[in-house]
Amino acid sequence: MRVVLAEDLFLLRDGLVRLLEAYDFEIAAAVESGPELAKALAESSPDVAVVDVRLPPSHTDEGLQCALAARRERPGLPVLVLSQHVERLYARELLADGSGGVGYLLKDRVFDAEQFVDAVRRVAGGGTAMDPQVIQQLLSRRAADEPLGGPTPLTPRELEVLELMAQGRSNAAIAGQLVVTERAVAKHTSNIFAKLGLPVSDDDNRRVLAVLAYLDRDGR
Amino acid sequence: MGTRVRGAVVAGARGVVLAVAGLAGSITLFVVSVLSIALVPLGVGALATPSVLGLVRFWANRRRVAAAEWCGIRIPAAYRPLPPDVGGGPAGQVRRTRLVLGDPATWRDLRWLLVDMTAGCVTALLPAALMLYPLEGYAMAAGLWRAVTDGTHIGYWYAFVPISGQGSALLAALLGTVFLAVGMYAAPALLRAHFRVTRAALAPSDGELTERVRVLTETRRDAVDTSAAELRRIERDLHDGAQARLVAVGMDLGTVEALIEKDPAKARELLAQARRSSADALTELRDLVRGIHPPVLAERGLGDAVRALALRLPVPTEVDVELPGRADAPVESAAYFAVSETLTNAVKHAGAGRVWVDVRHSAGMLRISVTDNGEGGAVVGAGGGLDGIERRLGTFDGVLAVSSPAGGPTMVTMEIPCALS
Numbered sequence: 001m002r003v004v005l006a007e008d009l010f011l012l013r014d015g016l017v018r019l020l021e022a023y024d025f026e027i028a029a030a031v032e033s034g035p036e037l038a039k040a041l042a043e044s045s046p047d048v049a050v051v052d053v054r055l056p057p058s059h060t061d062e063g064l065q066c067a068l069a070a071r072r073e074r075p076g077l078p079v080l081v082l083s084q085h086v087e088r089l090y091a092r093e094l095l096a097d098g099s100g101g102v103g104y105l106l107k108d109r110v111f112d113a114e115q116f117v118d119a120v121r122r123v124a125g126g127g128t129a130m131d132p133q134v135i136q137q138l139l140s141r142r143a144a145d146e147p148l149g150g151p152t153p154l155t156p157r158e159l160e161v162l163e164l165m166a167q168g169r170s171n172a173a174i175a176g177q178l179v180v181t182e183r184a185v186a187k188h189t190s191n192i193f194a195k196l197g198l199p200v201s202d203d204d205n206r207r208v209l210a211v212l213a214y215l216d217r218d219g220r
Numbered sequence: 221m222g223t224r225v226r227g228a229v230v231a232g233a234r235g236v237v238l239a240v241a242g243l244a245g246s247i248t249l250f251v252v253s254v255l256s257i258a259l260v261p262l263g264v265g266a267l268a269t270p271s272v273l274g275l276v277r278f279w280a281n282r283r284r285v286a287a288a289e290w291c292g293i294r295i296p297a298a299y300r301p302l303p304p305d306v307g308g309g310p311a312g313q314v315r316r317t318r319l320v321l322g323d324p325a326t327w328r329d330l331r332w333l334l335v336d337m338t339a340g341c342v343t344a345l346l347p348a349a350l351m352l353y354p355l356e357g358y359a360m361a362a363g364l365w366r367a368v369t370d371g372t373h374i375g376y377w378y379a380f381v382p383i384s385g386q387g388s389a390l391l392a393a394l395l396g397t398v399f400l401a402v403g404m405y406a407a408p409a410l411l412r413a414h415f416r417v418t419r420a421a422l423a424p425s426d427g428e429l430t431e432r433v434r435v436l437t438e439t440r441r442d443a444v445d446t447s448a449a450e451l452r453r454i455e456r457d458l459h460d461g462a463q464a465r466l467v468a469v470g471m472d473l474g475t476v477e478a479l480i481e482k483d484p485a486k487a488r489e490l491l492a493q494a495r496r497s498s499a500d501a502l503t504e505l506r507d508l509v510r511g512i513h514p515p516v517l518a519e520r521g522l523g524d525a526v527r528a529l530a531l532r533l534p535v536p537t538e539v540d541v542e543l544p545g546r547a548d549a550p551v552e553s554a555a556y557f558a559v560s561e562t563l564t565n566a567v568k569h570a571g572a573g574r575v576w577v578d579v580r581h582s583a584g585m586l587r588i589s590v591t592d593n594g595e596g597g598a599v600v601g602a603g604g605g606l607d608g609i610e611r612r613l614g615t616f617d618g619v620l621a622v623s624s625p626a627g628g629p630t631m632v633t634m635e636i637p638c639a640l641s
Contacts, residue, residue, distance in 0.1 A: 054519060061519040085506055085515045088531040089524060108502050111495055 001124060002028040004046040006037040006063055007082070008056050016050065016110065023117045034062035041070040041077070048124035052107075053083040053090070064090060075099050080123045082107050086131045092212070095128070100208040103129035103168070122168045128208055129168040154195060161188040166211040224404055231407035232351035234290055238344035238414060242336045249276050250333040260317060270316040276329050280422060283336075287415040291408075295415075298424040299325045325424070332421040340421075343414035350403025350410075353379075357396025365389035435614075443615040446608075450512075457508050465501035469494045517556050521546045525556050526577055535567055535575060542580040545640030551616055555579075555586060555636060558609045558620075562590045562632045565605050570594025570630055586618075586636045596628035606632070 003025045007013040010032075017030050029040035033056045041049060049070070055063040067079040080103035081094060094102045103123040109131065110116050119129035154162065164174045171189065175182040193206050196213045249272075256272040259265030277299060287293040300323045306312050320326055356364075357378055365383050369375025374382040378392035379399075424430070472494035479487040509515065517525035523541035530537035546552065559577065566572040572592035579588050600606045600622050609632075610620045618636035 054515070059518070083515075085510065087516055087528045089516065089528040108499050111499060 001048065001121075002026045002044065002046045003120070004028050004037070004040045004044060004049045005030040005051075006032070006034075006040075006049070006055060006066070007052045008032045008054075012052075012107070019110070019113055019116070020050075020120070023113075025120070033057060034066050037063065037066045038069070041066070042073070045074075048078040048080060048101075048120060050080045050082065050120065053081055061090070064093070068093065071097065071099075076101050076126065078124045078126065079103070080105065080120055080129065082110075086133045088134055091130060091134045095208065095212045098209055098212060100128060101126045102208075104134065105129060105131045106133060119168065127168050128166065128211055130166045130211065132167060135163045135166050154192060158188050158192050158195075161185060162192055162210060165189065165192075165207055228347070228404045228407040229351065231411040232348040232403070234286075235344040235347040235407070235411055235414070238286070238411075239341045239348070242341040242344060245279055246333045246336040246340075249279055250330065250337065253330055253333070257321070260321075266314045266317045267310065270313060270320055273320050273326055273329070276326075276333065280329050280332060283418055284422070287418060291412045291415050293412065293415040293419055295419045295423050297325070299323060328422060328424070332418065335417060335421040339417050340414060343410060343417055347403065347407035347410045350399050350407060354396030354400040354403075357392040357394075357399070360389040361386075361393035365392075439611075439614040439617075442611040446611065454508065454512065457504070461504040461508070462501040465497045465504070469497045469501070472497065513553060514556065517552060522552045522555055523579060525552075526559055526579060529556075529560055529563065530575075530577060533563060533567060533575065535572060537563070537575040537577060539577045540579070543640065544581065547581075547586060547636075547638045547640055551586065551636055551638045554612050554616055554618070555588060555634070558612055558618075558634055559588060559590060561605055561609050562634075565598065566590065566592035566594055566630065570596065570598065570628065572628075572630075581638075581640055584637055584639065586634075586638050588634045589631060591629055591631045593629050595626075596624045596630050597626045598622055598624035598630050598632075609634070 001024075003020055005013065005016055005020070005027060007016060007030075013030055013032065017027050020027060028044040028046045029036075031037050031040050035057075037049075037051065037055065040046075049067060051063045051067045053061050053064045055066070064081060067081060071077050071079060075097060076099040078101035079094070081090070082105055083090075084107055086104060086106055091104050094104055101123055103119055105116075105119060109119070122129050160178060161174055164177060169177070171182050171185045175185045178185070189207075189210075192210055196210055253269075253272050253276055256265045256269045260269060281297065284295045284297060287295050300319070302316065302319055306315050306319070360376075360378060360383060365375075365386065365388075369384055371385040374384045376383045379395055381388060381392045381395055383389055383392055472490045476487045476490045476494070479490065514525055514528075516528045520528075521543070523543050526541065527539045530539045547555070559579075563575060563577070566575050570592055572594035574593050576591045577588070578591075579586075581587070598604075598606060600610060600620065606620065606622060613620055613634055613636060616636050616638065618634060621633045621635075622630070623633075624630040
């Protein structure tokens with residue numbers, strides 16, 4: 001699997017390269033600035049891009065903007081965005097096109113190599129990997145008077161399932177975590193899709209849309 | 221009526237005194253001062269100038285006293301005090317000359333001398349003239365006209381009345397009465413006018429500047445205090461948080477080193493613990509960084525930073541931003557933390573269920589309003605959170621207005637003058 005990697009700190013870039021290579025990824029390019037990233041994405045057509053939000057020369061959200069631009073060129077280009085901080089605002093922008101293949105994780109998640117590599121693979125396969133902190137920002141609002149799902153709000157159990165879904169877990173993984181059967185999870189997910197008014201389409205896409213609806217809960 | 225007449229006569233008399241003094245005193249002093257200052261390069265002037273200018277100050281102070289006593293007009297004096305260690309002898313005198321000539325008040329005094337001998341003199345004479353000129357008109361009517369004409373030609377002009385006989389002399393008396401009447405009413409006002417002219421020339425013209433200096437001094441002190449307190453807080457947070465955790469990580473790793481061969485299972489356990497500690501340290505650093513300068517603010521500017529902030533609030537918050545560019549980083553930061561504090565207040569203290577934030581820039585002003593549907597009753601002052609916001613904005617000449625009737629809603633409006641880039 002070919003990876004384009006953009007990270008401006010040498011130590012971190014070097015560490016990521018070694019980590020990914022250890023798990024049999026092929027590093028198509030490892031770059032340190034926004035313009036280089038744009039060039040690498042256009043030229044080497046990778047299977048997945050791992051991108052730091054903040055990149056030189058502007059040291060603003062250059063990496064994120066590059067990734068979004070590349071996805072406009074090539075819809076569904078799998079991008080895993082890493083950052084020192086996570087914001088729902090950015091998560092929403094990444095998911096907004098609804099085509100999946102998006103990840104957004106704190107850099108700390110690299111500490112757990114297995115989970116991190118799993119997230120890269122999931123994103124490369126068109127799934128999502130949202131950092132649990134993004135989800136937590138939402139859960140802190142559970143008490144608010146705006147239950148998700150409109151007239152028929154999601155049950156606490158369904159919210160739990162949605163949260164794990166947002167992190168990019170499969171039904172099997174969710175079932176394992178919540179200690180229920182996979183069939184029960186499938187039932188919950190179809191309830192969630194119904195309550196959020198998501199049309200029947202391929203399951204992966206609906207999962208992304210459900211997460212997007214989740215993130216989009218209260219407008220701007 | 222009696223008091224009016226007395227007032228007018230007194231004003232006229234004082235005017236005469238001022239006019240005479242203005243002509244005699246001010247002209248003399250001006251000439252002497254100019255000579256003395258002109259002779260400074262020759263040395264003689266350096267010795268005489270402080271005394272001469274001391275006389276000028278004395279003269280100006282007399283006028284200040286008169287203004288206060290006669291018309292209640294206060295003319296502030298703003299002479300720089302001489303330092304106590306100027307010293308005596310010719311060297312001290314030279315130093316004194318330099319100090320006195322460096323004082324803007326000295327040059328204001330000299331300018332006033334010029335004004336006083338011209339405009340000041342005229343305004344001072346007017347009340348007296350209005351009092352005395354009518355007497356001549358009456359004298360004409362009483363027969364003085366015979367001294368200037370034999371009745372066949374115009375022998376004299378009383379103001380704009382040509383005197384050519386008894387008839388026109390009576391007219392002159394009539395005009396004199398008009399002058400007298402005007403003088404009765406206007407003399408005190410004219411005397412005040414004289415002192416206003418004096419004040420315009422003599423008073424430090426920059427009351428506004430003085431006020432500005434006061435405000436700047438105050439806001440600067442606040443800014444220094446605030447940043448010092450912030451630094452203390454950051455130091456404490458680092459010391460008790462991330463720093464302590466990194467020490468723990470180091471210790472754990474050291475123990476792992478010792479155990480790795482004897483007890484691999486225990487070593488693995490400690491490694492996991494070290495990893496957790498480092499993750500915790502990162503979390504703490506992240507929170508700390510957010511408190512110093514939120515990353516979204518650095519990456520996206522005020523608008524998106526406020527949006528991200530709103531997304532973190534436990535209550536639904538609508539954010540409306542209209543910013544065509546970015547403000548300077550310090551202004552952005554001050555505005556962000558002001559909004560953050562206001563939002564915290566709304567959620568914590570007002571128990572708001574909904575919040576609206578509006579951010580826009582127009583006519584050189586960044587305007588932010590935060591409205592909530594909480595219980596209201598917020599006040600500025602008494603060292604509350606709003607006080608802190610006011611001080612924070614004050615550094616940038618920003619202002620804060622709060623409308624918060626009991627029962628709500630609360631609307632906090634902030635304005636900061638700034639340009640966008």
